[in-house]
């Protein structure tokens with residue numbers, strides 16, 4: 372193939388990559404890039420549909436003091452309000468909005484429970500294979516998880532710390548680190564998101580490299596709750612596993628060559 376043609380094709384591919392990435396997410400704790408708003412309206416919670424399809428997010432905004440969440444109680448201070456997921460060719464992106472401050476201490480004696488970790492279940496079979504730390508020195512690290520901690524509530528939603536619902540893992544208990552992502556849990560709260568305009572919200576925004584999920588593909592659950600599991604929330608993105616990145620680039624290159632050949636057959640013959 373003539374060198375000029377290779378250079379032209381490379382430039383075209385770089386342009387294509389740039390335009391794809393332009394629609395992507397910046398991990399900065401601001402969720403405007405997800406299409407979310409702070410206008411004091413219920414539809415502030417609705418993301419950009421081109422980024423997040425309806426089945427890849429969940430909104431459960433609650434309000435009040437000591438109101439029932441699910442499966443436990445706690446009100447706005449423990450409200451898991453919304454989770455959004457988005458997968459591109461490189462990363463899994465997660466956005467979570469919660470009333471739980473990242474500085475909430477773990478002190479069960481004082482009825483205080485800190486944030487849990489993201490728990491990821493491939494296959495939707497209730498076994499959470501991966502976890503992402505959301506707080507502390509290991510924030511953003513991804514683990515293949517051997518054991519989880521659990522919350523205070525059983526499968527009937529009754530207070531039963533000795534027989535917790537295993538569908539709501541809280542924090543990573545043990546595991547092997549398989550990679551590291553970017554993760555921000557905002558320290559300062561904001562208001563005016565959704566119809567309960569006085570309620571305080573915090574954000575966790577993360578980008579996890581898909582390479583950490585080597586060997587796993589298909590639909591999976593991304594789950595989050597706090598260490599009491601008073602309010603759990605999850606979404607179900609899909610990780611394509613059959614078409615690898617080099618293959619799609621190769622197919623794209625073939626397609627571009629075909630187009631170029633149709634438009635300018637002479638150009639391909641001259642150097």
Ligand SMILES: [Ca+2]
Nearest residue numbers: 397399401404
């Ligand atoms: Ca952002």
Ligand SMILES: [Ca+2]
Nearest residue numbers: 431433451452
């Ligand atoms: Ca909720």
Ligand SMILES: [Ca+2]
Nearest residue numbers: 432433434450
């Ligand atoms: Ca709320």
Ligand SMILES: [Ca+2]
Nearest residue numbers: 492493494498
């Ligand atoms: Ca699983």
